[in-house]
Structures are given as structure tokens and as C-alpha cells.
Amino acid sequence: MPFYRMKLVFWLLDINYEFADSEPEIRLWGISEEGRRVLVIHRGFYSYFYVVPKQDMVQETMEKIENMRGRLSQIVGTEIVERKYFGKPLKVIKVVCKDPAVLEDYAKKISKLEQVERCLEYDIRYSMKYMVDNEVSPCSWHELEVEEVKEGPNAQVDAVYLAKEVPRKVERESSPELRVLAFYPIYYSKRGSPKPERDPVIMIATLNSSGEAKIFVSNGDDSEVIRGFTEYVREYDPDVIVGFESNQKHLLYLKERSKTLGVDFSITRTGTEIHTSAYGHISITGRANVDLYDFVEDIAAIKLKTLENVAEYFGVERPRRIREYEIPSYWDDPSKRKELKEYAAECSRSIMGVASSILDFAIQLSELVGIPLDHVGTAAVGFKVEWYLIKEAHKRGELVPERVERPYRPYPGAIVLEPKPGRHEKIAVLDFKSMYPSIMIAYNVSPDTYVPPEEIKESEDYYIAPEVNHAFRKEPPGFYKEVLSELLKARNQIREKLKSLDPESPEYRALDARQKALKVIANASYGYSGWIGARWYIKPVAEATTAWGRATIRQTISIAKEMGLELIYGDTDSIFVKYEPDKVKSFLKSVGEKLRMEIKVDKVYERVIFTEAKKRYAGLLPD
Incomplete structure (x- = not known):
């Protein structure tokens, strides 16, 4: 029985769902700002999927789906909505179902209609869809109006509440004291x-x-x-x-x-x-x-x-x-x-x-x-990137593609130079800052900006990737460009803020961990683009990014040689050169001006031993 209404601020630790009285209910496990362990039950959120009709068949498809509702009894609502798919606007039908377990089966049945092109988002888990739709995040603070429940489900918590509204995120830097x-x-x-x-x-x-x-x-x-x-x-x-x-x-x-x-x-x-x-x-x-x-x-x-x-x-x-x-x-x-x-x-x-x-x-x-704490570690890095993209796609009204099985199709990778074998003294490792994300931003490389050869128009302006000749629209900014720009900007802002904080403070620890997480996801985005399991997989995106990466390293090597720097080794997004401080300083400036990318001294080895094999070396740092 409901007790009384109140405002609750809590930190979300875990999420699951159960059925109660034939209704699905989301269960949010957390810690209140007073340090109490709480369970918040949210009822009334139904899952859904989208039906993409063939061209000019929206109304006809809608009628067909309505006629199927007698057989598909878990459907509780349908509506025509506007969304984007790989950046292209289109009208789709949103099919809302009471039981989230039926989504895949219903999508399969509806996709057999001759008017239907495809069904989307039937394969997103109910609890994850709840968080994405409502911008609820694990391991963060939320506020909402609740009713305390005296006789709730069996749960080892200090209080059980019934949500009376959707939780809203509250920006706080620190986490609660966890047991x-x-x-x-x-x-x-x-x-x-x-x-x-x-x-x-x-x-x-x-x-x-x-x-x-x-x-x-x-x-x-x-x-x-x-x-x-x-x-x-x-x-x-x-x-x-x-x-x-x-x-x-x-x-x-x-x-x-x-x-x-x-x-x-x-x-x-x-x-x-x-x-x-x-x-x-x-x-x-x-x-x-x-x-x-x-x-x-x-x-x-x-x-x-x-x-x-x-x-x-x-x-x-x-x-x-x-x-x-x-x-x-x-x-x-x-x-x-x-x-x-x-x-x-x-x-x-x-x-x-x-x-x-x-x-x-x-x-x-x-x-x-957006992946709960208990399985953010077990999820492969590709899934981590993908859930971040799913969150961002929802904010932009962008539909999430299906996950499909594809054969592996290799493409040329990054440049790895032959090392100069032997022992070398005073070697600087010069590293491009977020090279591949920066390339994707600079050249607007994204699944929604890629233009197949047969669709290229003389009236439009494109970035053309070296070697592979893939074309990408210069405008408007692509999905990847927007997302990566925000990630890198957020990381830079945090790193600036860290300079003014005490390294021993809880705020410093939280923000430092945050900037590391941002770096992981930004840098993994390039690998995601070439992962055949990716929902947003388009091979030319990965090929073009790698091609621009190779071109960048070649140009960097050329500049180094012009300036008289001795090149020892190069690998993916970094080069090893004989450390001559003045020359290196001028080189960094020249690369930044000519290539529009930031390169810095990552470390300086007192001595390094290279074998004849690539990626095999041992270095001694000053400390």
C-alpha cells in the first residue's frame, strides 16, 4: 500500500525488471543521498520497436499492422513517427508492446509483410531501453517524486518506493560511500x-x-x-x-x-x-x-x-x-x-x-x-562504444541499426615501420593526440556522411580519402564527428579543471577517472568502425580512416627527414626519433601547422634496444 509522496535523490547501482500483476516493472537499486539503500519501482514503461516501411507505403503498412493486432495481443499501441536512419529522414511506425519478451518474435512476423523494408530496435534489452529513453545512467545521481511502499517485494533495503515520474539526472561529481x-x-x-x-x-x-x-x-x-x-x-x-x-x-x-x-x-x-x-x-x-x-x-x-x-x-x-x-x-x-x-x-x-x-x-x-557497473567490465570494448553511440543516437532521433552477421573482409591497416635494430641512446617517442578520432572529425568520416561512388554529385563537396578514394560529405557534421567532438571537448575541459584541484581530493579522483573513461571510448571508436559485429559497420568508414592515418604518418616521416631528425621506428600513431630537443620542438610545431593535428613528446628513453621484428623493443626511462 502506498504511504506518502516525497522527493528522492539516489545513486543508481543496479537495474533489473520483473513482472508484477501481469505488468512489467523496472527496478532501480540505489543509495539515497542520506546513505540509505533503496529500491525504486517504476511501472508503466513499455518497450517497442520500429517498422520501416518501403517507400510511400507508411499508411498501408500501418493498416496491415493494425489488422494483425488480434493475433499479436501484446501490442498496446502504434504510431507514425519521424526518425533518421544513417542520417536520412524517414517516417516509421513505432510498435509498443506490453511484454518486452515478444519484441523479436513480433518484429519477425511484421517484417514478412511485403510493405516492410525492415524492423529496428527489437533487439535492445528492456532495462537498457528504459535507461536510454529516459536518459537514466548507472553510477550517477537522479531525482524523482516517489511514494514509499510499506508492503513491497522481498528486498534487503532500507526502503521501497514507487516512482511517480521519470528519474532526472542530477549532476554531482562524487559517488556515495559504497560498502x-x-x-x-x-x-x-x-x-x-x-x-x-x-x-x-x-x-x-x-x-x-x-x-x-x-x-x-x-x-x-x-x-x-x-x-x-x-x-x-x-x-x-x-x-x-x-x-x-x-x-x-x-x-x-x-x-x-x-x-x-x-x-x-x-x-x-x-x-x-x-x-x-x-x-x-x-x-x-x-x-x-x-x-x-x-x-x-x-x-x-x-x-x-x-x-x-x-x-x-x-x-x-x-x-x-x-x-x-x-x-x-x-x-x-x-x-x-x-x-x-x-x-x-x-x-x-x-x-x-x-x-x-x-x-x-x-x-x-x-x-x-550506460552499461551497469556489474557488466561494464565483461562487455567487449566494441559494446562499450556501441552503447555510448546508442545513447547519443536516441538524443538525435537516429534509429539504431540491427546487429547482423557479416563475413570478415580484411583491409589494409596502419603503418608499422621496420625498426633500426640495435641499441639507441636518447630516443623520443612522438605521439599524435587521439589521432584516429581527430581524423574522423577533420574529414567528417561517419556512416551517415559516406557517399557510394554511384551517388556522388558534381554539385556537392566531398573529402576524398587517399588510396581508397572513398567520399564523405563535408556538410552537415556526421554522427561520428558530433559524438567524437563532444568526447574530446569534455576530456580537454576535465583535464584543464584537474590542474586546479588537489590530487588527493575525491573530486580529483572522480574527474581523473572520468577523463580516462572518455579517452578509452574516443580512442576505441576507430576500432569500432572496423568491427564486423558493429551495428554502425560500414567498411569504407574504417578503410578511409586507416588510409588517412597512413597518409598522416607518411607526411610526418617526410617532415622529420626534411628537418634532419633521425627516424628509428614508427607504429600506427607514433614515431621514434633521436632526441634533439630544439629540432624536436620545431618539428612538433611544423607538424601541427601542416597537418592540423596535435603531436607531442610522449616519453624520452635513455636507451632503447630494438630487435629486427616489429613491435619488439625494450626501453629504459630516466626514472
Whole structure:
């Protein structure tokens, strides 16, 4: 029963949806500005897809769809709306459905009508569509009017509310104080890799963000270990559970082991089971499961992604090394069991230490691209870019293309020069600032500005890519140009603001993490353009960008040679030259003036050793 109306300001941690009384309802899990854990239920949002009719068949298509509503009973509304598709205006039919699960099936049936060209946006998940449509972002603050509900769903929160309006974003730099729990389990197996149906969990070490450490140790029955850990999760009630390989291994192991033993392993805020969800992440409803392994996978400097190496890279406590096959010998020897417990505790401390370095970035990345915190790490970088583009497309009335399977069609990549093998002293690495995004902005390279050869008109003005001769309209600004310009502008503004802040302040940490997230998405946009799984994939966009990149590097090399700089190596968007400060300074200025792109000294090696192979070198920095 509703209680009373009030204004609620809360930070969105997790989102899911359920059916209640035959109606879908969005569930927003968050933390209020007073620090209370809350659940906001939003009813009345229905999902939809778009039908693109063939030319001049809008009304006829509308009538056909209306005639199908008797068979397609979940349709609750249709309307003709104006949208853009690859920049071209068109009229489409919006088909609204009560049950989001029917969208793909209904779109498939309607697409068979002879009047229909295609159906779009039937493959966007309900909770994501809710956030995109309403400009709701995970890991950010929102305000709305709510009614407190006395008898709500089963949820481990301080209050349950019914939304009376759409949440509105509130701009705040800092996140709330999150309750974080790090955990590390150890399994006992004398026969190869541990298997949950056979091998027990002998201990689980935990550490929370208040500094409280606990270790749940088996006394011959590992059901007590799992039960103790589960009860502790409920008692401490963390917002974020962090682990290392928790998605790939640990959470599923604990789930399967608990089933084998017949013990409860409900660590969600709803008392339900954990489950595998989008991009392979393990969902813990109402909490965020953050697997740190997902965030270090792309760090090239960490060759072998072990917890020990990751901890060392981030400068936090490195646990001693005990190999998996050695665990039984430590456990079976009473004199060594204490060392095994210390190892587990060290692992939990290492995980918490790495989390303190990664969580700020993960939170900012989640808010930027719109993917919830628990699976922004598991989503491939292409999906991160794509969700950012989907958000931006919606703001512009641009329809989201379907995801289709395509054969891989290679195209020439970036230039990688043959290195001068041997040892070299005082070598400067000169790096173009956001080279590929800058190229896409400078030449208006975008799926909606690309003009096929048969559509080129003498009356229009185009940028023509070198080598490949692909044409792109100079006006109006393309979708990619607008989006990338905003990303780079936002990053530059943040970097300027950082100069005036105390590096130890919470605001500095949040903004620094934000600018890093902006950089990741801006730089990944070029790779996205050439990814065959991309919704906005058009091969000439990737080919042209790479061609302009090669031309830029060639021109840069030519300028360097003209100025007498000794070139040692070149790779994609950077060149290595003998460091002569005055010459390098003049060179940077000349490149900026001639190529309209910013190039800077990234680092200066005291000495570098190059092999004859490309991308194989070792350098020594002054520090």
C-alpha cells in the first residue's frame, strides 16, 4: 500500500525488471543521498520497436499492422513517427508492446509483410531501453517524486518506493560511500582442477571496505564455509562484491557446490539465486559484482594475468604464491595450514587494493557508456562504444541499426615501420593526440556522411580519402564527428579543471577517472568502425580512416627527414626519433601547422634496444 509522496535523490547501482500483476516493472537499486539503500519501482514503461516501411507505403503498412493486432495481443499501441536512419529522414511506425519478451518474435512476423523494408530496435534489452529513453545512467545521481511502499517485494533495503515520474539526472561529481566486500575462495582437489560436484571449498577469505577481515574455514564440512559466507554477505550487505576471476570461476563454483551440498547460497538483495546475464557476467540482483580480471585483461603491460602480477602492477600488497596443486599439501599438514590461511587473507587484501585503483574508473566508465557497473567490465570494448553511440543516437532521433552477421573482409591497416635494430641512446617517442578520432572529425568520416561512388554529385563537396578514394560529405557534421567532438571537448575541459584541484581530493579522483573513461571510448571508436559485429559497420568508414592515418604518418616521416631528425621506428600513431630537443620542438610545431593535428613528446628513453621484428623493443626511462 502506498504511504506518502516525497522527493528522492539516489545513486543508481543496479537495474533489473520483473513482472508484477501481469505488468512489467523496472527496478532501480540505489543509495539515497542520506546513505540509505533503496529500491525504486517504476511501472508503466513499455518497450517497442520500429517498422520501416518501403517507400510511400507508411499508411498501408500501418493498416496491415493494425489488422494483425488480434493475433499479436501484446501490442498496446502504434504510431507514425519521424526518425533518421544513417542520417536520412524517414517516417516509421513505432510498435509498443506490453511484454518486452515478444519484441523479436513480433518484429519477425511484421517484417514478412511485403510493405516492410525492415524492423529496428527489437533487439535492445528492456532495462537498457528504459535507461536510454529516459536518459537514466548507472553510477550517477537522479531525482524523482516517489511514494514509499510499506508492503513491497522481498528486498534487503532500507526502503521501497514507487516512482511517480521519470528519474532526472542530477549532476554531482562524487559517488556515495559504497560498502565493498572483497572475497577469495580456496578449493581442495588432489585430482587436477577443482570440480564443484566433487571438491570442497576449504576456506573463503573476506575483507570489507571498513577494514574488517574474516576467514571462513572448513572443519571437515564445507557447507559451513558456504553458509557462513552467505550469512556474512547478508549481514554486511555490500553494495559491491569484488573478486578476481569471480565471473569465470568463483561465483559459479560456489553456486554449483552449494547445490551439491544442498545449502543456501542466496547473496542477492532479493534472496534469489545469482545467474549468468549479459556479456557473461554473474548478476547478483541489487548489488554489483565486479570481477577485477575483466578490467585488467586489456592491460598489455601485465603479460600473465595472475593476481600476484596484477597486485604488483597496481602497487598494492602482492600475495605469496601457492599454486593450486600445492593447496592439498598445505591443508593436510597442520603446521602449514596457518600459512594457507595467511595466503587467503593476503589474496583478499590484494583484491581490495586493486579494487581501490580500478573502481573509480569502472564507475565513470559505467556512467559514461550506460552499461551497469556489474557488466561494464565483461562487455567487449566494441559494446562499450556501441552503447555510448546508442545513447547519443536516441538524443538525435537516429534509429539504431540491427546487429547482423557479416563475413570478415580484411583491409589494409596502419603503418608499422621496420625498426633500426640495435641499441639507441636518447630516443623520443612522438605521439599524435587521439589521432584516429581527430581524423574522423577533420574529414567528417561517419556512416551517415559516406557517399557510394554511384551517388556522388558534381554539385556537392566531398573529402576524398587517399588510396581508397572513398567520399564523405563535408556538410552537415556526421554522427561520428558530433559524438567524437563532444568526447574530446569534455576530456580537454576535465583535464584543464584537474590542474586546479588537489590530487588527493575525491573530486580529483572522480574527474581523473572520468577523463580516462572518455579517452578509452574516443580512442576505441576507430576500432569500432572496423568491427564486423558493429551495428554502425560500414567498411569504407574504417578503410578511409586507416588510409588517412597512413597518409598522416607518411607526411610526418617526410617532415622529420626534411628537418634532419633521425627516424628509428614508427607504429600506427607514433614515431621514434633521436632526441634533439630544439629540432624536436620545431618539428612538433611544423607538424601541427601542416597537418592540423596535435603531436607531442610522449616519453624520452635513455636507451632503447630494438630487435629486427616489429613491435619488439625494450626501453629504459630516466626514472
